[in-house]
Amino acid sequence: MSVTSTSPTTNPLSDFAKRLRANFQTYALIVATVIIWVGFSVWSGGTYLGAQNFSNIFRQMTITALLSVGMVLVIVTGHIDLSVGKLAGFVSVVVAYMQATYWPKVLPGHELLTTILSVLIGLAVGALYGVFQGYVIAHLRVPAFIVTLGSFWILNGAILLRTAGKTIPANQPFLSVIAQGYLSPLVGWIVAIFVVGLLFITMFISRRRKVKYGFDLPPIYQDLTRTAFFAALVVAYVFYVNQYNGIQIPVLLLAVIAVAVAYISNNTRFGRYAYAIGGNREATRLSGVNIRGNIFMVFVLMGFLCGVSGVTLASYVGYGTIAAGTGYELDAIAACILGGTSTLGGIGTIPGAMIGGLIMASLTTGLQIMNVAPAWQYVLKGLVLVLAVYVDVYFKKNR
Amino acid sequence: MAMNNDIILEFRNVTKRFPGVVALSDASFQIRRGEIHGICGENGAGKSTLMKILSGVYPHGTYEGHVIYNGEELKLRASSIHEAAERGIAIVYQELTLIPTMTVGENVFLGREPVEFGVINRDKLYADTRAILSKYQMDVSPLEIVKNLGVGKMQMVEIAKALSENAKVLILDEPTSALSKAEVEKLMGILRGLKEHGVTCIYISHKLEEFFQITDSITVLRDGKMITTQPTSELNLEKLVSTMVGREMKERFPKGKRSPGRVIFEVENLHALDPNDSEREVLKGVSFDLREGEILGIAGLMGSGRTELVMTIFGEYGKITSGKIRLNGREIKIKSSHEAMLHGISLVPEDRKQHGLVLIQSILRNISLANLDQFAHWFRIDDSAELKASLSFAKSLAIKAPDLHAPADSLSGGNQQKVVISKWLMSKPKVLIMDDPTRGVDVGAKFEIYKLMNDLSESGISIIMISSELEEVVGMSDRIMVMCEDKSNGTFDVSEATQERIMALATGISAG
Structure with missing residues (x-):
C-alpha cells in the first residue's frame, strides 16, 4: 500500500518485526499479564x-x-x-x-x-x-x-x-x-461458536470490501492465522471457565x-x-x-x-x-x-x-x-x- | 554618535545548507561595535538563519564559514542554548518569551535570581531591575505583573532582561510588528539610549522606513545571499526596495492558462473586533472580490491583518461589526468553520502544526478528518472508501510517505502541507483560501504546490492566496490585493503589478 511507486521488497519476517515494534506496548502488556499469572501460580503452588x-x-x-x-x-x-x-x-x-x-x-x-x-x-x-x-x-x-x-x-x-x-x-x-x-456450559459453548463464527465472517466481509475497492489483499493465511488465534483464545477461555461455573x-x-x-x-x-x-x-x-x-x-x-x-x-x-x-x-x-x-x-x-x-x-x-x-x-x-x-x-x- | 571602526561581529563566507535548499549562501559582512545595524530582506531571504546561527540553534560545525565575534571565532556548542547569552549575544524574539503571571523583576532575573542562603533576595532583585530600567529610561515598574503590560512595555522588559545578562549585541527580530506608533517612537528612543551605552544592535524589520529612522548601516539579503552592506546615509527608500527585490523572474512559477469568470465571492468593507478583546479592532475596512477560477493574491506585511481576515471569513476569528460577505451574489453569515465548509469555503491555515494537522495521527486520519461525513453510512465510517479516496489524493499530490498510516509528524514540511491541502481538497471547495501555503516548504515542493494551484483554478476553483513572498504573489496571482494596517490598501491586476508598487502599498508609503 505504498503511496510512492517504489515499494520495498516485502520480507514477511521483517514485516513481522516491524509490526511487533509498532505494537510493542500491547505485547508488553500481554507479556506482563502472563508473567504475573505464571509468577503467582508458582508462588501459590497452582x-x-x-x-x-x-x-x-x-x-x-x-x-x-x-x-x-x-x-x-x-x-x-x-x-x-x-x-x-x-x-x-x-x-x-x-x-x-x-x-x-x-x-x-x-x-x-x-x-x-x-x-x-x-x-x-x-x-x-x-x-x-x-x-x-x-x-x-x-x-x-x-x-x-x-x-x-x-x-x-x-x-x-x-x-x-x-x-x-x-x-x-x-x-x-x-x-x-x-x-x-453464570451461563450453563452448553449455552457457553453456543456463545463461543457464535463468537468464533462472527470473527470469521467479519474477516471475510473485510476482505470482500477490500476487493470491492481494489486494494491488494493480504495473503489469506495471514488473516486466517490471526482470526484463528483469537478464535482459539475464545474457545480456550470458555473451556476453562466451564471447568468452574461457566461463562460469568x-x-x-x-x-x-x-x-x-x-x-x-x-x-x-x-x-x-x-x-x-x-x-x-x-x-x-x-x-x-x-x-x-x-x-x-x-x-x-x-x-x-x-x-x-x-x-x-x-x-x-x-x-x-x-x-x-x-x-x-x-x-x-x-x-x-x-x-x-x-x-x-x-x-x-x-x-x-x-x-x-x-x-x-x-x-x-x-x-x-x-x-x-x-x-x-x-x-x-x-x-x-x-x-x-x-x-x-x-x-x-x-x- | 559613537563611531569607531572596531568590528564586533563579522560573518565570513557563511553557508548553511538544508537537504534540498541553501538557506544562506556565502554571506559575508561586518557589524561595527556600538552601531545599529539593520538587516532587511523578504521572507526566506536568510534573516532567521543568520539569527539561529548567532543564537546557537544551528551550532558551530553545522554551517560552513566563520563567525568572528570580538576578534575570535564564535564556537557555540549544540549542548548549550544559553551559551550565546553568556557570551553577550541576546535575541529579543518576535513572539515574546516572558512569563505573564510573574512580575517584571522576576522575569528579568528568571533563572539568575539573587539568592541568600537559598532564599531569593527580593529587595535586591527589584533594586537591580529598577537600576537597569532607569538606566535605559524604560518607564516600567519592576513590581508590575507582566500580563498587565501592553506589548510595547513587554518588549522593554524583554530588552531589559537581555541587558541584565550584560548583552553586548542585541538582536531585535521584527520588534515593531505589534506596536502602535507611539510605542515605536518610545522603542526608537530606547535603542538610541542603548547605542550611547555602547550596546550594538542588529535590527531586523519588514518596515523599511524604520531603517532610516534608526540604523547606521543596512545589510540586504536576498535568496540567502548577501547583496550589499551600506551606510544608511547612502541609501534611500527606493534604492533599498529595488535592492531587496531587484531580480529577474526565473522559471520558478509554472504558468497556468486560466480565464477567470464571473465574480462569485465578495467582501465589502469588513470591520471586525478581536474575539478576546472587544476594544481592539482587528479588521478596519477590507474589500475585495474573487472571480471563478481566479487566484487572488493577498500581499501585506506580517501583522497587517491578512490571517485575521481569512480566519474571520472562515467564521473562526473576529467578531464582524459591519460589512458584508457575499457568495454568488447572496449575503452569507458564517459562524463556524463547519458553516464555511457547507458554503464550499475551505481554509489551508497558516500554521500547519498548530491549526492544520493532528500531528500524532496518521496521514490517512488527517486527510479524512474534515470529510468523514462523506464516508459515514448511518453511524459507521466506511474505512475502505475513506482509504481509497485518501490514497487518490495522496497519489495526485505526490505525498512522499511509506504509507498512509505513517504519523503526520514523520513527514517533511512540504509533505505535511500537501496533507493539509489534500484534506481541504477532499471537501470539494468552491473557494479555497490558502494562508501562506509555501511557508517552510522546500523549493521542489513549492513548485508542485504552484502547479496544483494552477490545476485547481483551471478546474474552476477560486483561490485566495496569502503570501509573504512578493515574488510568489506576482508569479502566481491573477490579481493582487494589498493589506496595510488591517485595511485593504488597493487591488490591481497582476499586469500592473511591480514588487516595488506592492511594497509601497504594504508599507503604507502610498495609498491605493
Whole structure:
C-alpha cells in the first residue's frame, strides 16, 4: 500500500518485526499479564490459576473495567473524570433502594418487571448525570477536573442521603443474576461458536470490501492465522471457565460493551473526532468539527457506563452501602494509563485499558491469595503503576 | 554618535545548507561595535538563519564559514542554548518569551535570581531591575505583573532582561510588528539610549522606513545571499526596495492558462473586533472580490491583518461589526468553520502544526478528518472508501510517505502541507483560501504546490492566496490585493503589478 511507486521488497519476517515494534506496548502488556499469572501460580503452588480463581479474577475486574471503557474516551479527549466511582456508587444505592424499598410498596409481586425497571432507572440516572456534567464541561466550559471533583462530593452527599447511613439489601434473585450469574456450559459453548463464527465472517466481509475497492489483499493465511488465534483464545477461555461455573454473566456484559465502544471509537465520526480533539483541538475545530457537542457526548457516554457499572455493583455486592464505589475512579484511571492511554490526550485504546484492568485485578487477587497484608497490596499496586509507565517512557525515548 | 571602526561581529563566507535548499549562501559582512545595524530582506531571504546561527540553534560545525565575534571565532556548542547569552549575544524574539503571571523583576532575573542562603533576595532583585530600567529610561515598574503590560512595555522588559545578562549585541527580530506608533517612537528612543551605552544592535524589520529612522548601516539579503552592506546615509527608500527585490523572474512559477469568470465571492468593507478583546479592532475596512477560477493574491506585511481576515471569513476569528460577505451574489453569515465548509469555503491555515494537522495521527486520519461525513453510512465510517479516496489524493499530490498510516509528524514540511491541502481538497471547495501555503516548504515542493494551484483554478476553483513572498504573489496571482494596517490598501491586476508598487502599498508609503 505504498503511496510512492517504489515499494520495498516485502520480507514477511521483517514485516513481522516491524509490526511487533509498532505494537510493542500491547505485547508488553500481554507479556506482563502472563508473567504475573505464571509468577503467582508458582508462588501459590497452582491454586492461583485454578479454574475457580481464574474465573474470579475476570469477574472481579468487571465493575471498574466498565468505568475504564468510558474513561479511555474521556482521557483521550484531554479530560478526566473523578466522579465515576461515586456515580456508580450512587446508582448502586438507587437500584438497591428501588429493589428493597420502593417496588415492594408500589408494585409488589412483579419481581422480574420491577428488576428490569430498577436496572433501567439505574442506567437513566447515570446517563442523566452524564448529561449534566457534559453540559457544564462542554458548554459552560468549566474544566472537567473541577466539575468532576465537585461531583465527587455532590454524589457522596447523595449516597449518604439516600442510604441514611444504613445498608440497603439488593440481593433479590433476578438482580443478582447480573453480576453473579453464570451461563450453563452448553449455552457457553453456543456463545463461543457464535463468537468464533462472527470473527470469521467479519474477516471475510473485510476482505470482500477490500476487493470491492481494489486494494491488494493480504495473503489469506495471514488473516486466517490471526482470526484463528483469537478464535482459539475464545474457545480456550470458555473451556476453562466451564471447568468452574461457566461463562460469568458480568464478564460477558463487559465484553459486549467493550467491543461495542471500541467499535464506536474506531468506526464512527464520534469516536474519530474524540481522538482528533485530543490530538489537536484547534486543528480539529478548524476542520469543521463540533468540539463541544463531541465532548458533551463523551461525558454522556461516561455517565451511561457509570450506570451500567453501578447496576452491576449493586448486583455484585448485594447491597447499597455508604462506601459504594469508593476509589473506583482511581482504579479505572490506572487501568487506562497502564493500558497505554496518554494523559496528554489523543492516544489510548479500549482493549489496552481492558488488559490494564486485568493486570490490576490479577495482582490484587494474587496478593490476596498469598495473604499479603492490604497495606502492602497498596504499596505494590502503586509501584507497579509508576514502574509500568516508566518502562513505557524509557522505551519510547530509546527507540 | 559613537563611531569607531572596531568590528564586533563579522560573518565570513557563511553557508548553511538544508537537504534540498541553501538557506544562506556565502554571506559575508561586518557589524561595527556600538552601531545599529539593520538587516532587511523578504521572507526566506536568510534573516532567521543568520539569527539561529548567532543564537546557537544551528551550532558551530553545522554551517560552513566563520563567525568572528570580538576578534575570535564564535564556537557555540549544540549542548548549550544559553551559551550565546553568556557570551553577550541576546535575541529579543518576535513572539515574546516572558512569563505573564510573574512580575517584571522576576522575569528579568528568571533563572539568575539573587539568592541568600537559598532564599531569593527580593529587595535586591527589584533594586537591580529598577537600576537597569532607569538606566535605559524604560518607564516600567519592576513590581508590575507582566500580563498587565501592553506589548510595547513587554518588549522593554524583554530588552531589559537581555541587558541584565550584560548583552553586548542585541538582536531585535521584527520588534515593531505589534506596536502602535507611539510605542515605536518610545522603542526608537530606547535603542538610541542603548547605542550611547555602547550596546550594538542588529535590527531586523519588514518596515523599511524604520531603517532610516534608526540604523547606521543596512545589510540586504536576498535568496540567502548577501547583496550589499551600506551606510544608511547612502541609501534611500527606493534604492533599498529595488535592492531587496531587484531580480529577474526565473522559471520558478509554472504558468497556468486560466480565464477567470464571473465574480462569485465578495467582501465589502469588513470591520471586525478581536474575539478576546472587544476594544481592539482587528479588521478596519477590507474589500475585495474573487472571480471563478481566479487566484487572488493577498500581499501585506506580517501583522497587517491578512490571517485575521481569512480566519474571520472562515467564521473562526473576529467578531464582524459591519460589512458584508457575499457568495454568488447572496449575503452569507458564517459562524463556524463547519458553516464555511457547507458554503464550499475551505481554509489551508497558516500554521500547519498548530491549526492544520493532528500531528500524532496518521496521514490517512488527517486527510479524512474534515470529510468523514462523506464516508459515514448511518453511524459507521466506511474505512475502505475513506482509504481509497485518501490514497487518490495522496497519489495526485505526490505525498512522499511509506504509507498512509505513517504519523503526520514523520513527514517533511512540504509533505505535511500537501496533507493539509489534500484534506481541504477532499471537501470539494468552491473557494479555497490558502494562508501562506509555501511557508517552510522546500523549493521542489513549492513548485508542485504552484502547479496544483494552477490545476485547481483551471478546474474552476477560486483561490485566495496569502503570501509573504512578493515574488510568489506576482508569479502566481491573477490579481493582487494589498493589506496595510488591517485595511485593504488597493487591488490591481497582476499586469500592473511591480514588487516595488506592492511594497509601497504594504508599507503604507502610498495609498491605493
